[in-house]
Amino acid sequence: MLICATIYRDGTSFAAPGGIKMVAPSSQTSAAKAVSKERTESTAFEAVGGWDRRKMVICASLSQNVVIGSAFGGFGVSLIAMQERFGAGRGIAALGLALAVLTMSLATPLVATLIHRIGLRATMMAGIAMSGLGYVMLALAPNLIVVLVTFFGLIGPGIALAGSLPASLLAGGWYPHARGRAVGIATMPLMVAAVPIIGLALISDYGLTAFYAALASLHLVSLPILLAVRDAPAAGPADGNAAVRVDEPAGAVPILGRGLFWALVLGAGTLNAIGITGVSQIVAVLVERGISAERAAGLVALMGMASIVGAPLGGWLADRLGGPRTLALIACGFSAAWAVIAFVVLPLALTPALVVIGLCGAGVFPAVNLACIDAFGLPRLGKALGLFGVFALPLTFLLPPGAGLLRDQSQNYLPVMAAIVVCCGLIAVMFLSLYARERLVERFVR
Numbered sequence: 001m002l003i004c005a006t007i008y009r010d011g012t013s014f015a016a017p018g019g020i021k022m023v024a025p026s027s028q029t030s031a032a033k034a035v036s037k038e039r040t041e042s043t044a045f046e047a048v049g050g051w052d053r054r055k056m057v058i059c060a061s062l063s064q065n066v067v068i069g070s071a072f073g074g075f076g077v078s079l080i081a082m083q084e085r086f087g088a089g090r091g092i093a094a095l096g097l098a099l100a101v102l103t104m105s106l107a108t109p110l111v112a113t114l115i116h117r118i119g120l121r122a123t124m125m126a127g128i129a130m131s132g133l134g135y136v137m138l139a140l141a142p143n144l145i146v147v148l149v150t151f152f153g154l155i156g157p158g159i160a161l162a163g164s165l166p167a168s169l170l171a172g173g174w175y176p177h178a179r180g181r182a183v184g185i186a187t188m189p190l191m192v193a194a195v196p197i198i199g200l201a202l203i204s205d206y207g208l209t210a211f212y213a214a215l216a217s218l219h220l221v222s223l224p225i226l227l228a229v230r231d232a233p234a235a236g237p238a239d240g241n242a243a244v245r246v247d248e249p250a251g252a253v254p255i256l257g258r259g260l261f262w263a264l265v266l267g268a269g270t271l272n273a274i275g276i277t278g279v280s281q282i283v284a285v286l287v288e289r290g291i292s293a294e295r296a297a298g299l300v301a302l303m304g305m306a307s308i309v310g311a312p313l314g315g316w317l318a319d320r321l322g323g324p325r326t327l328a329l330i331a332c333g334f335s336a337a338w339a340v341i342a343f344v345v346l347p348l349a350l351t352p353a354l355v356v357i358g359l360c361g362a363g364v365f366p367a368v369n370l371a372c373i374d375a376f377g378l379p380r381l382g383k384a385l386g387l388f389g390v391f392a393l394p395l396t397f398l399l400p401p402g403a404g405l406l407r408d409q410s411q412n413y414l415p416v417m418a419a420i421v422v423c424c425g426l427i428a429v430m431f432l433s434l435y436a437r438e439r440l441v442e443r444f445v446r
Contacts (some may be wrong), residue, residue, distance in 0.1 A: 102393060174232045
């Protein structure tokens with residue numbers, strides 16, 4: 001007969017079959033040990049200087065900005081040049097970023113395990129190296145097949161290993177009492193704002209090869225800086241290559257059995273896909289609307305600057321409104337902004353619309369992060385985010401190139417933008433309904 005028991009973290013009790021709670025005789029000793037451990041961890045953090053802790057947030061920000069800024073900030077401004085260079089259609093050319101998102105999502109559940117085995121520093125440096133090698137391959141690519149294979153095999157896994165998840169673990173680990181703010185600062189997409197401006201100038205003056213070579217050089221320069229990465233004292237030893245000790249739950253069934261998880265997959269997954277579509281094709285959308293390529297790049301840079309504010313703003317709103325209401329607000333913002341781009345003729349209206357898109361796109365990850373913590377607990381955060389990435393994969397992989405194909409079939413982006421407006425409105429209704437249901441359950445329980 002197999003008997004299952006759950007040991008509480010303080011070691012004082014466990015739940016036996018039938019719901020009987022057994023109390024260990026050493027409960028007072030275990031409680032004293034827990035207090036002693038908490039004081040030890042607090043002392044360990046106090047022993048670390050403020051600059052050393054801020055340096056970890058800087059390293060986290062650098063890592064995720066290099067890989068994410070290069071991919072998501074550089075793809076949009078290089079899309080038309082790539083299409084012209086290889087003589088491909090818009091939908092096929094836009095497939096590159098979708099393939100990177102595909103492998104990034106598939107690799108995300110493995111990242112927490114890899115961090116546990118080899119540590120944050122080695123994991124992040126491996127991701128930077130893979131992504132940098134990818135841009136070397138793009139600079140030398142003789143055809144579009146090599147480009148697509150590179151996005152799939154190097155750039156996507158590189159983003160997973162050095163992107164938002166390890167960066168949030170590093171920054172949040174060093175600021176456990178201000179985790180949301182630290183993660184928001186570390187994941188601010190600074191390079192998403194800078195890469196389009198620099199990239200357009202490089203492509204215009206020196207060509208696509210020089211642009212990809214510059215991105216590869218950026219990766220190379222960041223590698224020695226990441227040697228400073230160290231695990232937080234409470235998470236493990238100070239050595240950055242030491243394994244991070246994480247409390248990992250036994251299985252994923254409790255997560256997959258929650259309706260909230262599937263609502264996040266459907267709603268937030270679609271919002272992520274819409275954000276990727278905007279980043280990868282907004283320049284082409286603006287050019288089609290009669291905006292010059294130079295001004296379009298400037299507007300995209302403004303959108304990137306707004307996303308810098310959007311990451312901490314999304315975390316701040318999620319702290320106060322909760323994940324579902326924050327995601328509903330983001331969906332409303334997306335819907336209104338894309339409606340303005342699609343149906344308002346005034347060029348001046350494009351600027352606030354793109355600012356709203358930037359704010360909303362960067363706010364999705366912090367809102368999903370906090371929604372997962374509230375629903376499943378901090379120890380299950382890595383697993384929940386990994387499963388979210390896998391099950392949201394069809395949306396993030398298929399919708400962006402699907403938008404390009406729909407544009408090719410209709411010869412304009414109007415049907416694409418109309419679909420975004422309607423979908424975001426429905427997502428907002430879904431998350432608001434979910435919040436209302438949760439409030440009703442809380443009142444019933446009380």
